[in-house]
Amino acid sequence: MKRGLERMTLAFAEALKAAAEGEVPVGAAIFDGKGRLLACAHNRMESDRDPTAHAEILVLRAACARLQAGRLEGCEIYVSLEPCPMCAAAIGFARLRRLYFAAYDPKGGGVEHGARIFQQKSAFHCPEIYGGIGEGRGREILATFFRERRQEGPKAARETPARPQSARISVSSRPPHSDHEPS
Numbered sequence: 001m002k003r004g005l006e007r008m009t010l011a012f013a014e015a016l017k018a019a020a021e022g023e024v025p026v027g028a029a030i031f032d033g034k035g036r037l038l039a040c041a042h043n044r045m046e047s048d049r050d051p052t053a054h055a056e057i058l059v060l061r062a063a064c065a066r067l068q069a070g071r072l073e074g075c076e077i078y079v080s081l082e083p084c085p086m087c088a089a090a091i092g093f094a095r096l097r098r099l100y101f102a103a104y105d106p107k108g109g110g111v112e113h114g115a116r117i118f119q120q121k122s123a124f125h126c127p128e129i130y131g132g133i134g135e136g137r138g139r140e141i142l143a144t145f146f147r148e149r150r151q152e153g154p155k156a157a158r159e160t161p162a163r164p165q166s167a168r169i170s171v172s173s174r175p176p177h178s179d180h181e182p183s
């Protein structure tokens with residue numbers, strides 16, 4: 001999974017850009033079947049005033065625009081955090097071939113937790129799923145962001161708009177199946 005880790009570093013770099021902008025640090029990258037980078041994106045919910053501006057949604061749109069296509073068959077998406085149910089569903093609609101994500105999100109994730117979108121009968125397309133790729137780094141980026149934000153104190157917290165999604169993200173637990181790879 002060395003190649004996966006190398007590509008995940010792009011998602012991490014995007015997550016750090018999000019953190020620098022005061023966004024919950026989640027980043028994503030999409031590669032085509034030949035290994036060419038199509039697009040990168042990070043969370044922009046606050047700056048776009050858009051609750052759907054998750055890294056995955058933005059990177060899907062950018063990759064589709066680049067290919068002038070409505071589907072991304074044969075492509076791979078790398079995300080620094082387990083996608084939420086909205087993004088997991090969008091990844092299914094886009095027909096991506098593989099989904100790689102780093103940190104698990106027991107509270108907000110929708111792939112290995114919660115809604116488990118790809119395990120539902122309504123999921124007509126299920127990518128190959130590889131969770132926990134660079135998990136330690138993915139968790140560290142989130143933990144650092146929330147620790148620094150807590151240290152900013154109540155004044156900063158008052159001036160910062162509520163971010164319900166961030167409150168649901170937990171970076172502390174690690175499910176027992178975190179190193180699995182589908183056969």
Ligand SMILES: [Zn+2]
Pocket residue numbers: 054055056083084085086087088
């Ligand atoms: Zn999402």
